[in-house]
Amino acid sequence: MVRKIETALVQAGRAPVKQYGFVNPPLKRGSTVLHANVAAKKAVGQRAALEPVENYGVMGSETHFALEAAIAEIEGGSHAQVTGSGLSAITVPLLAYLNTGEHLLVPDSVYGPTRTFCDTMLVRFGIEATYYDPMIAPGDLAALFRPNTKVLFTESPGSHTFEVQDIPALAHVAHAHGAKVFLDNTWGILHFAPFRHGVDVSIHALTKYPGGHSDIILGAVVVNSEEDWRWLRLGSLQMGNYASPDDCWLALRGLRTMHVRLKAAEAAGLQIANWFAARPEVARVLHPALPTCPGHEFFKRDFTGACGLFGVVFQPRYSAEDVVRMIDALAMFGIGASWGGFESLVLPTTGTIRRTAGTGRFEGEAARFQIGLENIDDLIVDLDQGLAALRGA
Ligand SMILES: Cc1ncc(COP(=O)(O)O)c(C=O)c1O
Known part of the structure; x- marks a missing residue:
């Protein structure tokens, strides 16, 4: 049964039967996960990279998986990866998708630290960003694509200046050029459905409304295909990206209200x-x-x-x-x-x-x-x- 957003926010990521009847999922901290025998360890290890299976702390625990399921559902995506901050929800997928020698397009109104990352770390890795007017006409955006342009980054509305972008039209141009569309959807949480508007990778600072109480730092990246999930999840694991389970638990609590x-x-x-x-x-x-x-x-x-x-x-x-x-x-x-x-x-x-x-x-x-x-x-x-x-x- 498809549930409406209010219901999803209340129910997603909860399984009281498995939680000894408690309403909320447990807060699980941990590094080592013990296995019954070597064969069981091997079986879990084979699934753990791409599935929500407890294998080793850095790959996530029940607490992370509960939040990831909830965020994926409210965004309308297939999978979500939590990250240690909203900023790392931007940098992890950029590093996961981009290769040396490639190019990306970034709106001039982008969140400042995203710009700093593009202008320093990505430059050091031989990846070039071109900044475009967030209000650019789709035809003019098309002219900015190069053969090596792999990502169209968007943020709507823009940081501090609030330009709302024509995401479907810009995404159409990006896809025609074989590029992926990233969206920092933090402002639009619950109000902008990224995958219905042509976005491939949706980014959230869960620090904001999901946390809601100015007491956590957390991010999430959401995708909607197995192919994108492989890029995102394997890249995230390779970078050792991890989020505090305490903050994930607080974000889950924040989602309910x-x-x-x-x-x-x-x-x-x-x-x-x-x-x-x-x-x-x-x-x-x-x-x-x-x-x-x-x-x-x-x-x-x-x-x-x-x-x-x-x-x-x-x-x-x-x-x-x-x-x-x-x-x-x-x-x-x-x-x-x-x-x-x-x-x-x-x-x-x-x-x-x-x-x-x-x-x-x-x-x-x-x-x-x-x-x-x-x-x-x-x-x-x-x-x-x-x-x-x-x-x-
Ligand atoms: C639009 C936007 N994206 C990302 C971030 C980064 O979030 P965090 O503070 O969790 O790193 C912020 C923080 O202000 C933001 O405003």
Whole structure:
């Protein structure tokens, strides 16, 4: 029976009969797994590379497998591999798929550490990245492919600047050129179905909404074919990629309530985004659900909802210093990077992002907001006094 997303989040990865009746799967830590005899060890070893079988700690335990089954199901994929961080959910598949002498295409709006990895480690391995405008027309993207282009990397919406990409059209071009499509789908968790839109490798920082409480670091990579699973899983094992079972267990717990947390974040985020949009200090709001966000039409077509992370561009009369004064004046918004937790956050955009393909420039200075689960009226009172500080009042 196909279960709906709320049901999957509650049930996936749980097997109470095998768990002595307990609702939740056990937290299993361990290195060595003991076998009844040599023949049993050999039999398990033959299956363990590609199947969820306990053989040796680094290959995963029941706790990892439970989370992987749940993430694969909610993404609509066939297999998932957990990784030690969201960043390693990006670097592990890039290293697993790419060879020396190959080329990849990366959106200019990519998460900063992904760019750093491409510009340092991949360059050292003889792999070249070309940065493209995330809003590029499919025909113009086609012109960027080379005979050795193996990966089209996408991230939608883009980090800090929130451009929503036309993933189906871009994926079509990539596949016509024999390239794999990678998507950092962290923002779109539960709301963007990667494999229905042409993605081959979907990447998540589970640190964000799945964790939901700002207390874990974890990632996952999801694929939807046996061929991709071999590339991903064998590459991951060769690199010794491992995730803490404690963090996996917390992510499993987070998944059970993620749907209601995301709904609350979406509603509060939209309410505050609309409040900003009506303010005279604001030039425009970079929330994918608002028409002022680049790629809003693709959001409407391809996403079923939003999370609580968006950007605000201020009127050009305000300087970067004015924005810093506003941020420092906010009492309810922590100044910090990771998002998807229960608490509201803010970061300046200007001066923190790097772009090399001429994109990500707006009419004024910008800031990124993550709306948490606080009372909205409290947040608005705080933002109102923050805007007073922006004005120098
Ligand atoms: C879009 C995106 N991808 C990946 C990551 C990396 O996640 P982690 O902090 O778990 O390494 C982040 C973290 O901010 C992110 O925003």
